[in-house]
Amino acid sequence: MLGLLFRLLPFWVREPLFIVVGSVFGVRIMYLALRDHAWPAAGIGVVFLVFTAVRVHTVVRALRARRDARPTASADSTAPDAAVRPQPQPPAGRRPASAAPGKEPNAWGQAVAAVALFAVLGAALWLGPRMLPSEDDSTPRAASCPRGEGEALPGAYEKTPRAVTGDELCEALNTPDLARLLGTPAETATVASGTSDTAPLTDGKVAQPKAEVQFDTYTVNVSVAYNELSIAQYVNLMELGKEPEVSKVSVLDRPAVLSSGHTMAIEIEIDLGSGGSGGPVEQGPPSRTLSVALDRKDRGGYCDITVWSRSGALPDDSALLAIAETVLPAISERTT
Numbered sequence: 552m553l554g555l556l557f558r559l560l561p562f563w564v565r566e567p568l569f570i571v572v573g574s575v576f577g578v579r580i581m582y583l584a585l586r587d588h589a590w591p592a593a594g595i596g597v598v599f600l601v602f603t604a605v606r607v608h609t610v611v612r613a614l615r616a617r618r619d620a621r622p623t624a625s626a627d628s629t630a631p632d633a634a635v636r637p638q639p640q641p642p643a644g645r646r647p648a649s650a651a652p653g654k655e656p657n658a659w660g661q662a663v664a665a666v667a668l669f670a671v672l673g674a675a676l677w678l679g680p681r682m683l684p685s686e687d688d689s690t691p692r693a694a695s696c697p698r699g700e701g702e703a704l705p706g707a708y709e710k711t712p713r714a715v716t717g718d719e720l721c722e723a724l725n726t727p728d729l730a731r732l733l734g735t736p737a738e739t740a741t742v743a744s745g746t747s748d749t750a751p752l753t754d755g756k757v758a759q760p761k762a763e764v765q766f767d768t769y770t771v772n773v774s775v776a777y778n779e780l781s782i783a784q785y786v787n788l789m790e791l792g793k794e795p796e797v798s799k800v801s802v803l804d805r806p807a808v809l810s811s812g813h814t815m816a817i818e819i820e821i822d823l824g825s826g827g828s829g830g831p832v833e834q835g836p837p838s839r840t841l842s843v844a845l846d847r848k849d850r851g852g853y854c855d856i857t858v859w860s861r862s863g864a865l866p867d868d869s870a871l872l873a874i875a876e877t878v879l880p881a882i883s884e885r886t887t
Contacts, residue, residue, distance in 0.1 A: 577596050696721035713777075720745050729874070735768050738768060805845075836859050
């Protein structure tokens with residue numbers, strides 16, 4: 552259809568269109584090919600440019616022929632027999648189309664109009680990719696939380712309607728501001744996960760969803776325990792156990808406590824003869840945990856926010872408080 556349209560167009564419209572389209576596509580393809588080192592695409596760009604050069608040569612030849620034809624026509628009109636040669640008269644009431652003044656097509660006007668029209672098209676083709684979001688594969692993309700649609704929840708979640716699921720907790724934790732709150736705004740999340748678990752040693756009767764987001768520097772883990780243990784009782788247990796670096800704080804008018812600990816590291820022994828087996832549980836890198844009551848009256852249940860890193864470095868406690876202020880509103884919508 553496009554080829555038929557081009558064949559039907561006048562010469563002084565068709566050829567400028569060929570030139571504009573060929574040059575725009577040729578230059579654009581060559582630019583992308585050189586940028587991405589796609590040499591087959593560069594060959595296609597060369598074909599477009601060669602095609603454009605041929606059309607330019609055709610237009611130049613036509614312009615020269617048109618210019619050379621005008622002096623010849625004027626010389627013929629001054630010949631001696633031109634004045635005495637009888638001219639055929641058209642029938643009355645009709646005039647030849649060539650005699651009507653201003654009816655001859657203006658080649659330059661058509662060419663300029665065609666070039667202007669397709670210059671707009673060329674600009675759209677050239678600037679369009681820049682105005683759209685970049686899809687460069689070299690740019691790291693933040694990990695997204697998996698959606699466990701259709702998965703059956705443990706019975707503890709049915710008995711605790713206010714409980715959030717692991718997927719909901721992951722969505723509340725994995726926000727664009729999380730890296731900035733940790734003090735590493737240039738990093739993006741590499742892993743994001745959420746599980747709808749139950750608390751250990753409860754025979755599956757206490758819902759305890761968990762979510763975790765990993766960065767290159769830090770890892771953040773959030774869990775919510777829907778039990779009857781209050782923060783006040785939790786602090787008493789830590790004081791009896793002489794836990795180090797325990798400090799009471801308040802988050803969104805709720806009692807909370809900061810504590811230090813270590814993650815657990817499990818070594819896996821691999822035997823080529825008999826397969827693999829789990830090794831001893833060892834102490835992992837240090838961690839910092841903020842435990843916050845689920846309600847202001849501290850009637851039971853709490854949210855743990857734990858941060859650690861492989862290098863052992865930890866962010867300021869203010870980062871934990873800021874993360875809690877981001878996550879807790881999503882939990883409060885279900886607990887109130």
